[in-house]
Each structure stands twice: as C-alpha cells, then as structure tokens.
Amino acid sequence: MPRATTTQSQNIKQRVLTCLTKLSDRDTQVAGANELESIARTLDPHSVPVFLSCIHSTDASDKTPVRKQCVHLVATLSHAHGDALSPFLSKILACLVRRLRDPDSSIRAACADSVGALSARVTRQPFAAAFLKPLAEALFTEQDPSSQAGAALCLASAIEAAPDPDPARLARLLPRLERLIKSKVFRAKPALLALVGSVVEARGATSGAALRSLVPCLLEALGSEDWATRKGAAEALKKLASVERDLLAEFKGGCLKVFEDRRFDKVKLVREVMNQMLEAWKHIPDVSDEFSPPPQLQLSSKENASDGRYPPVSQNSCSPGSVMSKLRKKSSPASKSTPPDRSAVRNAKKSALSGDRMGSGVLQKLNHNHWDVRIAVSNVPDRGERRQKDEDVLERSKKDKSRFFKQETKRALFDKNSDDKMHKSGGSKAGSRVVPCSEESQDSGPVCNVTKDLHRNDKESEELSLIRAQLVQIEKQQSSLLDLVQKFMGNSENGMHTLETRVHGLELALDEISYDLAVSSGRISKSDAPKNTCCLLPGAEFLSTKFWKKTQGRYSSYRFSRTGSTPLLASSHYRANRNAKSNRLASHRFRVHGDGSFMTNPLAEIKINSREISGSARSELA
Known part of the structure; x- marks a missing residue:
C-alpha cells in the first residue's frame, strides 16, 4: 500500500x-x-x-x-x-x-x-x-x-470572508493600525485604510474610546495629498457611518463640516466616494434625537443627581448657552454645588405664593411653545428692577427663538454679577434656581423639545453659512473667468488691427511696385512721372533708397512737394474710419505730375467691391 x-x-x-x-x-x-x-x-x-x-x-x-x-x-x-x-x-x-x-x-x-x-x-x-x-x-x-x-489586502480579505473574525482581537489590533496610518515610514496607506474598513465592518470599533481615536485619524487621512489615500479614508468613514451610526452622534457636526470642505475633490473617483460618505453620515441621528428626559420630572434630590447623561439642575440651567453646552457634551461630571433639598424648594414656593406682604419671593412662569418652567427667587433688595428684567427676557425669547445662538442671549435669566455673588456665598443668600414645573401637562419631554428647536436652528444656520460660502466661491470663479475672456478678446482685437495694418501696407507696396513697372515698361512716359514722389504708407519707403526716410510713428504723415514754388501737400493721418482709409487709398492711386497736375496709375486700379473710396475724397483730389 x-x-x-x-x-x-x-x-x-x-x-x-x-x-x-x-x-x-x-x-x-x-x-x-x-x-x-x-x-x-x-x-x-x-x-x-x-x-x-x-x-x-x-x-x-x-x-x-x-x-x-x-x-x-x-x-x-x-x-x-x-x-x-x-x-x-x-x-x-x-x-x-x-x-x-x-x-x-x-x-x-x-x-x-x-x-x-x-x-x-x-x-x-x-x-x-x-x-x-x-x-x-x-x-x-x-x-x-x-x-x-499585499499583507494589508490579504488580512482585509481574510476578515471579510471569515465566519467569526474575533472582533475582540480586532479591537486590540485597531490602535496599532492607527499608528501605522500616522507613520511616515509606512507607504501603503490606501491598502491599510481598506483594512481599517474591514475591521470596522467586523465590529472591531464598537467602543467610544476606539471611535474617539479612529475618527480623527481618518479625518487626517482624508486631507492627504495622495488621491488613493483620500479615497480609502472616505470608504472607511462610509463603512463606519453604516455600521456604528448610533455611536457617532457626537462626531456628526464636526465631521460634516470637514466633509463639505473636502467633497469637491479634483479626482472624480474620490468625489463619488465623498458624496456617498456624506450621504451616509447625514443619516446618523443628531444629538437632540438621542437626548430624552426622564419619564417623570420631580423635585427630589435623587432625580436631580447627575448620572453622566443628564446633568443636575443648577444656576442658569435654562439659559440657551447652558442648554447647548450640555447637549454637546454627552457625558459631563456632576456639578460641585449640591442642590437644595425638597423642603427648601417647598418653602420657597410657599413664600412665593404668599405674595409681597409676606416679604419672601416672586414666582414667575415662563410660557414657551413646548416647555413650562418656574423660577423660584428668594428675597432681594431691588424687586421691581428684577421683575422688569425678567419681563424683558421673556419678551425677547418670545420674539425670536433663533437668537438663542447669539451672544447676548447666552446670559442667565438674572444679572450675572448678582448670581456670582450668591454662588460664592454657598447659595444661602439671594439666588435663583430653575426647576421643572410639576403641573400636569401633555408635554412629557419639555427639555427634549427645547433642544430639538435649538439644534434645528443651529443646523439651519450652518447650512446657510455653507451655501453662502459656496456662492462666494462661484462668484469668484465667474469673475476670474470673465476677466480671462475680456483679456482674450482684447488680444484678439489687437491682433486683428495689426493684421489689417499689415495687409494695407502690402497692398500699397504693390501699388508702388506696379507704378514703377509701368514707368519702366514705357506705358507711362518718364517725363510724365513726378520729380518728387514719396510713399504715403509707413513701411513702404524702403522700396526706393532715394526717398529713404525714418518714420515718426505708426501712422505718421509724409509730405511730398511739387517743383518750383508749389506749396507742400500734407497727407492726413491714418484713422480707423472709412473716409480716412478711402482718402489714403485714393491718394495712392493718383500721382502728382511735374507741372502740378495729377495723374492716375493705370496698374493700380482699385476695385470698388474690395475698397471703398468716399465721395469727399474723390472731390478733394479732383
């Protein structure tokens, strides 16, 4: 065997x-x-x-x-x-x-x-x-x-094809891959980014710590000079948005701004992947969508305690700036200031309801569209001024909710100086505390509604700023294109003028040559030829060394004289109109005879169809 x-x-x-x-x-x-x-x-x-x-x-x-x-x-x-x-x-x-x-x-x-x-x-x-x-x-x-x-592609292929790729081991491998991406020695970045995308698809980046280090690394690779690296980073971010969409809410705002700046890539393949990545990230839920208040808001100290997601109620907690800062930070440490207990709040409410005669406090109610809060304020020296300020704040908030994002509306409901003093004193003196109203209402989540409105306004302002920036960029491109077209048209016009001048020069030079040939062949007697002649076009005087003369300009005039005491006859300057051209052409057709009369060059007949001679020029020469 x-x-x-x-x-x-x-x-x-x-x-x-x-x-x-x-x-x-x-x-x-x-x-x-x-x-x-x-x-x-x-x-x-x-x-x-x-x-x-x-x-x-x-x-x-x-x-x-x-x-x-x-x-x-x-x-x-x-x-x-x-x-x-x-x-x-x-x-x-x-x-x-x-x-x-x-x-x-x-x-x-x-x-x-x-x-x-x-x-x-x-x-x-x-x-x-x-x-x-x-x-x-x-x-x-x-x-x-x-x-x-090759090693990166092989490992990516093995991870994608494996029935159980061991996500825990891949999660431990991910930080080493991030260091390779940032390393300047490693030169196979596109293949490595493809491997990172495979690790993400295999659920190797499911923790918040891994995402906080991976997302900035991929954003840095997205700005690389190599187009293949940019494409690989965009594909990895697209896979990350598809797999871990519920964990990326805190990264959505900053990443979308970077994506909008990078989406107009000069390489078509990169642009396509960028657009797909942008659409995938737009489907990630916002921070306000994930934020939801407890089912029942009460005034107990246990419910006011911070659990890392809902910060405790403190001074100025209902101001727009504090609401937005708490929404952007999903996990915030517990407030150092201990909130007062239930008895203190109950006493404050009783003293507020007793009126000004009891000399305790004022209870005001802020009625917004989707939320209801009460402000319990202890006794302060200037009560009328404080009430006036509260009414001003209420009217301002009712007029325009979008002003929550401006600087002047990020202040507290009362003066900052007085609040700081009361906070330093440990809260025993005059101070303010914003607490949810415990009345029966149909709105179960007032804080959630407020945060949704604030986030919606913030998102709209960001979109408007992006549109404005794109319009400015398009306007700059159009202006530069218009300048380029105007420059090209000016160069073309100058070239046409130069070519036209040269063509007329050649025509007049041919007239001079034909006249000389007619004299030499005997068709015109030499005695009939003018004793003193000159060319009326600059550039044609080189045909005869006897009349060599330095030109004084591009369209300078030349003089010719008759014998005896005949006065000088000056030729007119060259102009762009038809009459000037006709005068110049007609003057070259006619020659000055020795006795002061004019003669016609028989070989320099001007065709009416090709050259126009004005009637004023004919009458002047006759």
Whole structure:
C-alpha cells in the first residue's frame, strides 16, 4: 500500500510539472491551466502535500502566468477540500506571504483572493491564530511597499470572508493600525485604510474610546495629498457611518463640516466616494434625537443627581448657552454645588405664593411653545428692577427663538454679577434656581423639545453659512473667468488691427511696385512721372533708397512737394474710419505730375467691391 501511494504521488508530481511547463508557453497556456484545475479538484487527500510542494516550488524566475496560476490553485484547493487543508494552513500562508514581494500587482491580488477563500473554507482553527497572527506580523515587519500593501489586502480579505473574525482581537489590533496610518515610514496607506474598513465592518470599533481615536485619524487621512489615500479614508468613514451610526452622534457636526470642505475633490473617483460618505453620515441621528428626559420630572434630590447623561439642575440651567453646552457634551461630571433639598424648594414656593406682604419671593412662569418652567427667587433688595428684567427676557425669547445662538442671549435669566455673588456665598443668600414645573401637562419631554428647536436652528444656520460660502466661491470663479475672456478678446482685437495694418501696407507696396513697372515698361512716359514722389504708407519707403526716410510713428504723415514754388501737400493721418482709409487709398492711386497736375496709375486700379473710396475724397483730389 505505501508503494502504491508513492507511485501515485510520483505520477501526480510528474503531471503537475508537465502542466507548469505548458503554462510557460502561450500556445499551451490555457490547456495547462485547465488540467491543473482538474487535478486540484480531484486530488486525493494523501496527495495534497505533493501537490502543494510542486506549486510552491516556483520562484521569481518563472513567468508571470506560472506564478499567478500557482497562487490561484490554492483557492481551488480550499473550495474543493475545505478543512482537509487545515494541517497545511501555516505552510500555505507562509508561501503566500513570500509571494507578496512579487512586483506584479496581479500576483498580490491573487494572493488576497486565495487568503479569502482559505478563511471562508478552512475554519477548524481559530481565526486569530490561523490568519490574524501571521498576516499581522507580515504587515508590521515588511519594509517593501508592495509587501505592505499585499499583507494589508490579504488580512482585509481574510476578515471579510471569515465566519467569526474575533472582533475582540480586532479591537486590540485597531490602535496599532492607527499608528501605522500616522507613520511616515509606512507607504501603503490606501491598502491599510481598506483594512481599517474591514475591521470596522467586523465590529472591531464598537467602543467610544476606539471611535474617539479612529475618527480623527481618518479625518487626517482624508486631507492627504495622495488621491488613493483620500479615497480609502472616505470608504472607511462610509463603512463606519453604516455600521456604528448610533455611536457617532457626537462626531456628526464636526465631521460634516470637514466633509463639505473636502467633497469637491479634483479626482472624480474620490468625489463619488465623498458624496456617498456624506450621504451616509447625514443619516446618523443628531444629538437632540438621542437626548430624552426622564419619564417623570420631580423635585427630589435623587432625580436631580447627575448620572453622566443628564446633568443636575443648577444656576442658569435654562439659559440657551447652558442648554447647548450640555447637549454637546454627552457625558459631563456632576456639578460641585449640591442642590437644595425638597423642603427648601417647598418653602420657597410657599413664600412665593404668599405674595409681597409676606416679604419672601416672586414666582414667575415662563410660557414657551413646548416647555413650562418656574423660577423660584428668594428675597432681594431691588424687586421691581428684577421683575422688569425678567419681563424683558421673556419678551425677547418670545420674539425670536433663533437668537438663542447669539451672544447676548447666552446670559442667565438674572444679572450675572448678582448670581456670582450668591454662588460664592454657598447659595444661602439671594439666588435663583430653575426647576421643572410639576403641573400636569401633555408635554412629557419639555427639555427634549427645547433642544430639538435649538439644534434645528443651529443646523439651519450652518447650512446657510455653507451655501453662502459656496456662492462666494462661484462668484469668484465667474469673475476670474470673465476677466480671462475680456483679456482674450482684447488680444484678439489687437491682433486683428495689426493684421489689417499689415495687409494695407502690402497692398500699397504693390501699388508702388506696379507704378514703377509701368514707368519702366514705357506705358507711362518718364517725363510724365513726378520729380518728387514719396510713399504715403509707413513701411513702404524702403522700396526706393532715394526717398529713404525714418518714420515718426505708426501712422505718421509724409509730405511730398511739387517743383518750383508749389506749396507742400500734407497727407492726413491714418484713422480707423472709412473716409480716412478711402482718402489714403485714393491718394495712392493718383500721382502728382511735374507741372502740378495729377495723374492716375493705370496698374493700380482699385476695385470698388474690395475698397471703398468716399465721395469727399474723390472731390478733394479732383
């Protein structure tokens, strides 16, 4: 029997090596891959070690199809044999970790797929010992960026495919991953952020302490210069919002502000992920939605005590600033000042109801839309002034509730100085205390309604400020674009003017040349030619050295004279209107004869369709 097993193992080894040789040739590559797949599926459990040794014997000298197919065969073995590969799991993972150093990214992707298949099928050993330990060790010890990225992707694939990824061990691994994200030595940040997203999906970040360190780390990675890192951070934050949405209420406000600033990324893939992340975070419940008062509000000292979520009632506790500060801090320490007992409150209420004749206090009732509180105030020297201030505060709160967020409405219901003095005296002297009214009412949660209104107004103001900032940015972009268009139009207009001037110069130069040719050919007698002529266009005087003259400007005028005592005839300056152009063209068509009369150049006929000569110019030359 052992001899038969040895013979079978040798046959399998020979077949596998033959198929690997076929993979090296492009013509037989498909046939060799199909045969290897068939061998892996129908393999005898006793022949698994031989098959593994054959596919693990390949190295970097082999061609890429051979290396890739050998890694892919591990996934085929795991699907076909499952837990039968458990004794060889450590050897297989060690071989795959060596493959992570391959410079070809397709090999690393095949390694991640194979590790995921092993994690899903080979479940006999604990996940932490079988997969988490060797892959995490490779992640923290490898220095090559390719190996780092491959180890992170393999561990992420194993966590996603495992039926029980051991969230407790992943929670202990998460702080080390955060340190790697912040490290400048680790260069495979996108793959590491994908691993963090897998840990989050496996419920490895369910504690408040883990979230308080993870969220700032991901926000820092969101501002990276590498677009792949920004994309990975956005995907991790999106998964975090989907899995731990009930624990992220305290981070929602600050994170949404950062997301709004980062959503307009220059890379399209990053923009798409940013928008998806933003939508996921908008579904996180607000702080006010989670805040709910106790079912029955009474005046006992036990219910007034702080349990970390509902702070005790103290001075100025109903002021808008104090309400917002308590809502933003979900857990606040207990107040140092001890609230008075029930008897003190009962005595204060009795003295308030007895009126001014008893000389005790004033009881006022603040009627808002959704809440009802009473303020019990002990006797103070200036009662009329204090009552007037209370009425002013009540009217101001009724006029505009949105003013709760402004600075002037964050003060207490009474003077701050008097409250400070009363607080320093230990509360034995004059002071104020805001307590919930114990009357029967339909509103079971007045504090919750107030906080909802305040949070709604705060959210609306934040949205308006964001819209205003975006409008300012759009206006700046439009103004810069308009300046660019105006500059381009000005350059185009200047170019057209320059081109037009040069074309007219060429036309007039051709007129001069045609006139000289007519004189030289005899069509015009030389005696009829003018004794003193000059060109009327700047730039054409180079045609004859006898009339060489330095130009005085772009549109400077030139003078020509007749023989004898004939007065000088000055040419007009060049202008952009049609009359000036017609005068200049007509003056070049006509030449001054020696006796003072004008003659026409027969070779310089001006076409009426192409050049317009005004009637005033014709009459002037005639």
